[in-house]
Amino acid sequence: xxxxxxxxxxxxxxxxxxxxxxxxxxxSAIYNLQWFRQDPGKGLTSLLLIQSSQREQTSGxxxxxxxxxxxxxxxxxxxxxxxxxxxxxxAVLLSGNTPLVFGKGTxxxxxx
Amino acid sequence: NAGVTQTPKFQVLKTGQSMTLQCAQDMNHNSMYxxxxxxxxxxxxxxxxxxxxxxxxxxxxxxxNVSRLKKQNFLLxxxxxxxxxxxxxxxxSSYIAGSSYNEQFFGPGTRLTVL
Numbered sequence: 001x002x003x004x005x006x007x008x009x010x011x012x013x014x015x016x017x018x019x020x021x022x023x024x025x026x027x028s029a030i031y032n033l034q035w036f037r038q039d040p041g042k043g044l045t046s047l048l049l050i051q052s053s054q055r056e057q058t059s060g061x062x063x064x065x066x067x068x069x070x071x072x073x074x075x076x077x078x079x080x081x082x083x084x085x086x087x088x089x090x091a092v093l094l095s096g097n098t099p100l101v102f103g104k105g106t107x108x109x110x111x112x
Numbered sequence: 113n114a115g116v117t118q119t120p121k122f123q124v125l126k127t128g129q130s131m132t133l134q135c136a137q138d139m140n141h142n143s144m145y146x147x148x149x150x151x152x153x154x155x156x157x158x159x160x161x162x163x164x165x166x167x168x169x170x171x172x173x174x175x176x177n178v179s180r181l182k183k184q185n186f187l188l189x190x191x192x193x194x195x196x197x198x199x200x201x202x203x204x205s206s207y208i209a210g211s212s213y214n215e216q217f218f219g220p221g222t223r224l225t226v227l
Contacts, residue, residue: 034215043116043202044218089155091216099145099170100216104154 002027002094006103013080014111021075021106023090028068034100035064035075036089044089048075080110113138116219118203124225125193133188133222135203143206144186145216146170146178148199155202161186162208193226200224 003026013019023033032051036044048057048064050073056065063076073090087107091100119134137144146158147170157170161180175197179187186205190197200223206216 036218043220044204046215046217049215091155099157099160102155104152 002030002092002101004090004092004101004103006088006090006106008106009104010107010109012109012111015080015082017080017110018076018078019080019108021077021088021108023073023075023103025071025073025092025101027094028071029094030068031093031095033064033066033073033090033092035062035073036091038087038089038105040086047088077108080108082110082112084108084110115139116203116205116217118201118219118222120222121220122223124227125190126227127194129193130189130191131193132190133201133203133224135186135188135219136184137203137205137217138184139205139207139217140183141205141207141217142183143208144180145204145206146176146186146188147202147204148172149202149221150199158188158201193224195226198224198226 005024007022034049035047037047038044050057050066061078066073087105089105091102116137142163145160147155149155156172158176159178161167164183167178177189200221202221203219204216207214
């Protein structure tokens with residue numbers, strides 16, 4: 001059974017710092033991996049989608065990498081801002097119409 | 113585009129009552145999903161639908177039923193609500209065609225309390 005782990009569960013950093021969030025998965029045979037952001041009391045917002053054939057994706061200050069062989073993905077946030085404070089979740093898709101498998105998220109606080 | 117919308121946003125039920133949570137998407141997605149999110153448990157899949165008229169059980173289907181009569185709508189029913197069903201419910205949709213698996217989009221959620 002695919003398991004997705006996100007470490008740390010919570011992270012607090014000062015504004016302006018570059019940071020890395022980690023995601024690991026047990027089954028490397030994935031189709032894609034998706035990073036989401038969730039603000040308190042809100043739904044999930046898709047940040048980046050990495051297909052299994054890709055190594056990384058970038059959007060603004062965000063960069064996500066994927067290493068299937070080691071079962072790892074990282075989300076790099078450059079020059080963090082207080083508005084980046086949220087919970088970040090990663091999820092993997094195994095195949096076909098199987099549903100996404102989610103990690104429990106990393107709660108990020110960026111202190112001004 | 114409105115994306116994925118859910119109604120209601122909040123609901124309080126008494127034990128044993130029934131209700132239907134509604135989800136609609138205007139992105140012409142073929143796949144739709146219902147999740148529940150509980151503290152410490154993360155997101156868990158209740159049911160999903162790969163296409164209009166088809167549904168499959170997810171990780172925690174007991175106590176729920178679903179209906180996908182139209183491509184744009186996915187309904188989640190609670191026949192006899194229990195306090196254990198107190199949760200935040202999210203609907204999501206995505207487009208899957210052949211070997212192309214695109215990102216999932218989520219609705220804003222329904223906060224359900226069962227007393």
